[in-house]
Amino acid sequence: KQEVTQIPAALSVPEGENLVLNCSFTDSAIYNLQWFRQDPGKGLTSLLLIQSSQREQTSGRLNASLDKSSGRSTLYIAASQPGDSATYLCAVNDYKLSFGAGTTVTVRA
Amino acid sequence: EADIYQTPRYLVIGTGKKITLECSQTMGHDKMYWYQQDPGMELHLIHYSYGVNSTEKGDLSSESTVSRIRTEHFPLTLESARPSHTSQYLCASEVPGLTNTEAFFGQGTRLTVV
Numbered sequence: 001k002q003e004v005t006q007i008p009a010a011l012s013v014p015e016g017e018n019l020v021l022n023c024s025f026t027d028s029a030i031y032n033l034q035w036f037r038q039d040p041g042k043g044l045t046s047l048l049l050i051q052s053s054q055r056e057q058t059s060g061r062l063n064a065s066l067d068k069s070s071g072r073s074t075l076y077i078a079a080s081q082p083g084d085s086a087t088y089l090c091a092v093n094d095y096k097l098s099f100g101a102g103t104t105v106t107v108r109a
Numbered sequence: 110e111a112d113i114y115q116t117p118r119y120l121v122i123g124t125g126k127k128i129t130l131e132c133s134q135t136m137g138h139d140k141m142y143w144y145q146q147d148p149g150m151e152l153h154l155i156h157y158s159y160g161v162n163s164t165e166k167g168d169l170s171s172e173s174t175v176s177r178i179r180t181e182h183f184p185l186t187l188e189s190a191r192p193s194h195t196s197q198y199l200c201a202s203e204v205p206g207l208t209n210t211e212a213f214f215g216q217g218t219r220l221t222v223v
């Protein structure tokens with residue numbers, strides 16, 4: 001059974017700092033890994049998808065890396081803003097989507 | 110924007126009532142999922158489907174049932190709602206088995222059983 005762990009569970013930073021969110025998974029036989037954002041009481045918004053053959057993926061201020069052999073992914077958010085405050089979820093796709101518990105980010109103005 | 114819809118968005122219902130949460134997608138995706146999420150807690154997979162006439166139980170035991178008669182439609186039913194069923198229910202869909210396929214989520218149904 002795939003186990004997905006996200007560290008840290010919560011993070012509070014001043015505006016402008018870079019954010020580093022970590023995700024680890026136990027079974028490296030995956031199709032892809034997806035990072036999502038969730039605002040309180042809402043659904044999930046897809047941020048980045050990294051295919052199993054890729055090492056990283058970038059979108060604007062977001063960059064995600066994948067080291068499949070070691071079972072790790074990292075999401076970097078550059079120059080954080082208060083609007084980045086949310087819960088960030090990592091999901092690993094083998095034959096089904098398995099989620100970590102998330103990292104709750106607070107960016108202080 | 111993803112074309113996956115959940116209705117209702119909010120539901121307050123009495124104990125013992127039968128309820129059906131609707132999920133529809135217009136993307137032609139074969140794979141669909143239902144997740145349950147308590148406030149501030151992680152998502153738990155309760156059901157998924159590979160396509161029409163396929164349903165599988167997820168990692169979290171659930172008293173709910175699902176059906177998949179049409180590709181675009183994946184409803185979840187609770188025969189007799191209880192306060193312990195109070196939670197947010199999230200539906201998702203994707204094209205299965207491809208490395209470049211994204212999963213898309215609906216906005217969720219927040220269920221309160223009183």
